[in-house]
Amino acid sequence: MKTIAIGLLGYGTIGQGVIKLLQKNARLIEDRLGARLELAGVADPDLTRPRQVKVAKRLLTRDPFRLVRDPKIPLIVELVGDWPGVKELILAALRAKKSVVTANKALLAKHGAELFAEAEKQGVDIYYEASVAGGVPIIRVLREGLIANRIQAVYGIVNGTCNYLLTEMSQGRGDFQTILQQAQAKGYAEANPASDVEGHDASHKLALLIRLGFGVPIRLSQIYREGITALAPADFEAAAEFGFAIKLLAIAKLKDGRVEARVHPTLIPAGSLLADVGGVFNAVYVVGDFVGPTLYYGRGAGMDPTASAVVSDLMELARNYLRGEPGRRLPSGSFQDSRPQKLRVMPQPEVLTQYYLRMQVRDQPGVLSKISGQLAKENISISAVVQRGRGGKTAPIVMLTHTASEAAMEKALKRLNRLAVVQKPIQRIRIETAL
Amino acid sequence: MKTIAIGLLGYGTIGQGVIKLLQKNARLIEDRLGARLELAGVADPDLTRPRQVKVAKRLLTRDPFRLVRDPKIPLIVELVGDWPGVKELILAALRAKKSVVTANKALLAKHGAELFAEAEKQGVDIYYEASVAGGVPIIRVLREGLIANRIQAVYGIVNGTCNYLLTEMSQGRGDFQTILQQAQAKGYAEANPASDVEGHDASHKLALLIRLGFGVPIRLSQIYREGITALAPADFEAAAEFGFAIKLLAIAKLKDGRVEARVHPTLIPAGSLLADVGGVFNAVYVVGDFVGPTLYYGRGAGMDPTASAVVSDLMELARNYLRGEPGRRLPSGSFQDSRPQKLRVMPQPEVLTQYYLRMQVRDQPGVLSKISGQLAKENISISAVVQRGRGGKTAPIVMLTHTASEAAMEKALKRLNRLAVVQKPIQRIRIETAL
Incomplete structure (x- = not known):
């Protein structure tokens, strides 16, 4: 049976989850993949901290580049997290023609374009199932x-x-x-x-x-x-x-x-x-x-669900590697890079939603009329309201509005904040009903 | 841009959904796949029935084998349903080195082993995402x-x-x-x-x-x-x-x-x-x-969700085809065929669950004692019971039991059915709490 060497960057919680999964489900992985996934090295700047999941000492290194540059390792798992050098580390792995699995959403959200372009150029893949919703694929x-x-x-x-x-x-x-x-x-x-x-x-x-x-x-x-x-x-x-x-x-x-x-x-x-x-x-x-x-x-x-996503990604990359192929021609997004979609992002002021408003008001007659009057000036109408006079100086009003633009609501909130009967701050929460 | 010819077997509801999707989302598919999916033929024994979704007349044929044998068509979609010849049709497609998408769960449940083995032998794939839970992948x-x-x-x-x-x-x-x-x-x-x-x-x-x-x-x-x-x-x-x-x-x-x-x-x-x-x-x-x-x-x-699954499968097969490859070495199940799992199916009498029992009984004192006594003889204990005397001749009793085997429950039901105070039939429903 073939063996594929894995280089793991990061011996933290998630890294330990990956090691645990590779150990515990080694036989299952063989049965499914038709090959062995073998941990060839684990890099972390701190090797002395006590860990729940152990790994053979000879696999440990402080130098992640040792794994990234090792020609015997075709697949790299990056679980370093929010560390300034992580982008360079992944770029180095890609340039060494290694496919990379990462759970680093912050990195991908900021530098995804650059990283995916490099992967494309090198004919390798970046998989990132663990970056959103943990183990849910x-x-x-x-x-x-x-x-x-x-x-x-x-x-x-x-x-x-x-x-x-x-x-x-x-x-x-x-x-x-x-x-x-x-x-x-x-x-x-x-x-x-x-x-x-x-x-x-x-x-x-x-x-x-x-x-x-x-x-x-x-x-x-x-x-x-x-x-x-x-x-x-x-x-x-x-x-x-x-x-x-x-x-x-x-x-x-x-x-x-x-x-x-x-x-x-x-x-x-x-x-x-x-x-x-x-x-x-x-x-x-x-x-x-x-x-x-x-x-x-x-x-x-969490350790286990994230490991589920990381190793499932590894198994797919291992399949490609076994086939002697760089990848499956899956674009890094879900569209061909040559076909960017001509969609623009809607500016938030133009977004239309219904709103929930909660405010503390003076407990006196006519307050609701004043509030609804200010909303009406921005063409915002109320669909439901609960007002509880408690015989005190102030009382809460909670209301739901019909659909309005963010711009109109912002203006309406400024109007309401100018009313003497309304205490600041007004709580405003958006509503989504189509779920 | 490359074009991949699709042969569609079955011009029923789901077939029409697939045609509609290929038409409506043609541009989206190109943008994602980097190739065109082109309907090269639609086979159905009845071509005269009125249809919601139209297709050019030159594409229609009564003979599914015409599409299955057409060397210009690499991908076949089988939406014939429960028709006796469908297995032979799929086998013919596989033998002609065509990958097949099917939604036919009955066929796969009965003849899956034979069909998947033929696909493996021919180096092509059977994809069947639509066969379970419609569009849910x-x-x-x-x-x-x-x-x-x-x-x-x-x-x-x-x-x-x-x-x-x-x-x-x-x-x-x-x-x-x-x-x-x-x-x-x-x-x-x-x-x-x-x-x-x-x-x-x-x-x-x-x-x-x-x-x-x-x-x-x-x-x-x-x-x-x-x-x-x-x-x-x-x-x-x-x-x-x-x-x-x-x-x-x-x-x-x-x-x-x-x-x-x-x-x-x-x-x-x-x-x-x-x-x-x-x-x-x-x-x-x-x-x-x-x-x-x-x-x-x-x-x-339904037409649309099933079409979503069928065409998503087609797009994956098209990717493999574009790569000039038979498949991705994904086993037809999720395990290598050479590594069958040595799990046996548990006989139903040994299954352990909790139970809900509902029965109509004579509305007289001591009935619950008799019922619980019979259950106790099979070591089944009651966790909750609702008994409503209505002053009539009979009244319903509903009870929940603690965990028991099916075998014990079957015996207990026989005992209860022999009680003069219990009317037949007794309703028995299994309970799953770990959800």
Whole structure:
């Protein structure tokens, strides 16, 4: 039986997951692939830190370039993460005619074009299934499974940390800061949680999904981004009363030849499949013109699910290698590079949605009339409202609007903020009903 | 740009869907594939029947072998359905070194081994994404996306007709026969619904999922099968009271080196993702040892979703053809043919589950004691019971049991049927809680 040597860059949590999988499922991999995958080296700058998953000492090295330059290693797994030299490392691997598996969404979102072009030039592949939704094979689904479809919309719960925090908040477990601290103690949120809770990580993943689904290279700056830090327990209570759940969604929609691209907290119908995606799980809802709505669900992160995606990628690259071929002529996105799609990104002010608004107002007659009057000046009409006078000085008003543009809503919010009866800040959350 | 000729066998509903997709998304396909897919012929015994989707007359033929033997056609799509000659037709195509796309699960479940062996011999491929769960790319998921995993369980809602009927019943729309007739009038159920409602179709699909997931060739006779015709509105009401939904599930589970293989109505927790799969939709829940639980959801049938799967398959075969290669060395299942998995199918009497029992009993004291006494003799204990005396001669009892073997339950049911206080028939439905 043939043996294919694997060079692993990064002996962290995910790297250990990959080692564990290659050890535990070695026989299964042989049975499926008809060849052995053999770990030929593991590079990490810190080799002394204690690890859960052990590997023979002779395989360890501090120098990743030793593996990248080793002519006996045809496949490289990059799990180095957010390290400044990682782009050069991958470029070196590609130039040495090695195909690369990576889970590095931030890198791909920022430098994907350059890396994919180099892979194309060298006739090798970059596979990146683990970069979005962990073990859920959403990249394969978009690159192959749904490829006959014009993709019309993608709605993703793609950040497990945020989904865990929102699930906890929806169950009334406390305010954002309290729950974040508990999550950090449990290891579900990082010490510096900004990349997750501010929506950066979800934006990186959305950029990849947009490239695959719509054939549009997109800059991160073109994705509207709003995190979950401003959500309050009162929002979850009010949303539930109106029959909604709150999720951080990464949304891309084809509309009149343009693509909406946005990451923000979103009210979605309670009882919809995405609303039922709880805890650290991820799900991506994809609508194609022929297939209609589809959904893909599973663990979005963690040692084992990520290893599942990485090694499944490795096995596909190993098949190509066994065939003596550089690749399968699969374009790195889902379109031929020579055929870029002429879609533009829709500027956020032109995006149309319905809105949820929550504000604290003076508890006196006529307040609702004043508020609805200001909204009407921007042609925004109210579809539902709950106002609870509590006999105090102020009371909450929660309302849902009919569809309006972001530009109109921004203007309306400025108008409302000028009203003496309305306290700042006004909470504004977008609604998606077609789920 | 290169052009690849497609021969289409079958100008029925699905065939028309494929033609429509090839027409409507012609440019998209070029942009993604870097080549044109061109319909070179459409064969059907009946060319006069009016059709929704038209095709140039010169392409039409009554003789499928004309396309199968045409040396200019490298790819064949078989959408003939349940026709006695279809196996020979596919064999002829394979022998002429043509790769074949088919949606014919019944054929593959019965003659898959022979057909795949011929494809292997000829160095061509049979792709069959459309055969399970319509447009949802579950075959690719099991053959590639999750391939690094040892699959531990598959739970599928794979028959849209049954799921539609059960969804209607769960909403209190009437008894089985009434709802079936309404579904037939709407075209959601066939005039002869046996293949769907008796679970045959789901068994065919489960056979394919088991081959892919576990590497086990399985005969249909090894799959336990029970349809949905005996379900009553009272079952849906009682299940809901206990917090369960009722779905027809195709279940395969790895347990102590054996595979459970069964299709039957199943109580599953209300609020689980599978419980929320409504109407004609399909979903497959797959558990892998590394990826954990995952779910794939979408339309399981119909012209457009099926065309999505068929043409996505065609595009992959076209890529191989463009590369001048017979295939990708993907085994037809997900294991090398030389490495059959030594798993046996677990005989149904040894399967362990919890049970739901509903029976009509004489409304008199001591009945529950008699029933639980008979169950206890087979070591079956009750976990919950609802008994409603209505002051009439008889009253319903609904109970849930703890885990028991099928063999024990069969014996217990015989005991219960001998009790004078219990009316026949006793309704018995299996429960799956790990969803």
